[in-house]
Amino acid sequence: xxxxxxxxxxxxxxxxxxxxxxxxxxxxxxxxxxxxxxxxxxxxxxxxxxxxxxxxxxxxxxxxxxxxxxxxxxxxxxxxxxxxxxxxxxxxxxxxxxxxxxxxxxxxxxxxxxxxxxxxxxxxxxxx
Numbered sequence: 001x002x003x004x005x006x007x008x009x010x011x012x013x014x015x016x017x018x019x020x021x022x023x024x025x026x027x028x029x030x031x032x033x034x035x036x037x038x039x040x041x042x043x044x045x046x047x048x049x050x051x052x053x054x055x056x057x058x059x060x061x062x063x064x065x066x067x068x069x070x071x072x073x074x075x076x077x078x079x080x081x082x083x084x085x086x087x088x089x090x091x092x093x094x095x096x097x098x099x100x101x102x103x104x105x106x107x108x109x110x111x112x113x114x115x116x117x118x119x120x121x122x123x124x125x126x127x128x
Contacts, residue, residue, distance in 0.1 A: 019043045020077065021054070028081060028088035031107055033061035042079065044093050049102065051090070065102035068092060073099055083121040084113040091122070 094101035
């Protein structure tokens with residue numbers, strides 16, 4: 001759906017951590033933090049996910065994640081967002097060549113929107 005909306009710039013992976021740079025063309029929420037559209041450094045270390053804006057304000061958010069799995073495997077690591085109308089919420093980060101990933105708990109704002117919106121769309125990008 002939204003693969004064309006994102007561009008990933010760089011990614012280095014090890015079994016316990018992943019770091020990637022991505023350009024997100026829309027504002028999104030992670031936990032209680034609202035992040036503007038822009039370039040981000042995304043770092044996954046175990047259950048801890050850190051998203052930091054590059055340049056400018058250097059805004060950042062840290063969120064604990066929960067292990068999750070999916071039926072399909074992707075050759076690339078991915079960020080997944082839930083979209084409710086024009087509101088985006090970072091929902092998960094998926095590992096490369098694996099069924100495994102880390103899901104972010106729904107914030108209160110996302111829980112409220114999910115009750116009022118009938119159709120939730122998913123947007124994801126491949127990180128390189």
